[in-house]
Amino acid sequence: MxxxxxxxxxxxxxxxxxxxxxxxxxxxxxxxxxxxxxxxxxxxxxxxxxxxxxxxxxxxxxxxxxxxxxxxxxKQKDLSEADLLKIAEETANPLFVFLDEVQDPHNLGAILRTADAVGVDAVIIPKNQSVGVNATVRKVACGAADTVKLVVVTNLVRSMKELQQNGMWMIGLAGETDKTIYQQDFSGAIGIVMGAEGTGLRRLTREACDHLAAIPMVGSVESLNVSVATGVTLYEAFRQRNL
Structure with a gap:
């Protein structure tokens, strides 16, 4: 054990x-x-x-x-691609979060905590080039590391495409679009796709998304921390899905 x-x-x-x-x-x-x-x-x-x-x-x-x-x-049981498809099939209008190579444990912990708060059905991370659940993640998550389903997949894009074939829409967060998260429809089966610290979404991940949306910003900074951006987006999704 x-x-x-x-x-x-x-x-x-x-x-x-x-x-x-x-x-x-x-x-x-x-x-x-x-x-x-x-x-x-x-x-x-x-x-x-x-x-x-x-x-x-x-x-x-x-x-x-x-x-x-x-x-x-x-140590909790690791969930894989097969578990992810099962969660999607057994959940009405699932809400998933895909993290494209997020490597800071503080960010993963904060994202899990927000995911728990808004009822995310699963958080998905790639097996390589991504932080997994460690003691720092658990501390920052304040218990959410044990309540939110964290699924580790071999290929993030492939898992996204498999879920798209089963009716899930993928919405990627990116700065290079005029459409904001407040103009985006988050109803139904949705996967929210977030990029890594500093680099954002990788090209293939971005291309696999059905829609891109941005968080409007009027200040001098170019982008938000990934955990903050995830929180803002998840609460807009939560608002729309619970009107």
Whole structure:
């Protein structure tokens, strides 16, 4: 059984709430605990979870704000192309998000958190040149890494085309179009396609989209961070789909 590390109070609180049976152990930084740490410790003990008080050196391997708490949990099952088609077939008017080689874990975590908030049915990433779920992603996602279906595919464009053949429309976010997200129809079975940090959509990914739409901007910056752009677009889709 594969294990993975998660850290941060909120991320661990959410994981315990959703899947306490998948927690192997929780470690706290030895010393006086603050109220939130103590509450988490009490909750873990009430559930008979394995609890450890460890020295600062144990937390040194964590690259991020661990807040004095980390846990070893069961690694969630990876979803693949076959799972993606099944989700699409079993969901009425699914809303998917395709991420074209997003590599910053903070961006993926933020996107998963927004995807959870608006009810996205799946987030799809390519197997190569893309960040996967790690401890930083889990912390930023605040539990959404375990509630949003994350599907890893071998070829992003091929998966997009397979879903298009099954009636899904692909809408890519790109600056080189006069059509804005507020003029775009997000009803029905929709895949929102977002490009990587800095480079945007790759050529083949852009060409595979049925429509391109832009976020209107009046300031001096040329583009938004990919997680911010995804959030803006998802909430416009949410607004249209819940009128």
């Amino acid at each position: 594969k294990q993975q590390l998660i850290f941060g109070i909120h991320a661990i609180e959410r994981f315990i709430k959703q899947a306490p049976q998948s927690v192997f152990s929780i470690s706290f930084l030895k010393g006086r605990l603050n109220p939130r740490q103590q509450a988490l410790l009490d909750q873990a003990r009430s559930l008979d979870l394995q609890v450890e008080l460890v020295n600062k050196s144990v937390f040194a391997k964590i690259d991020g704000n661990h807040q004095g708490v980390m846990a070893m949990v069961e």
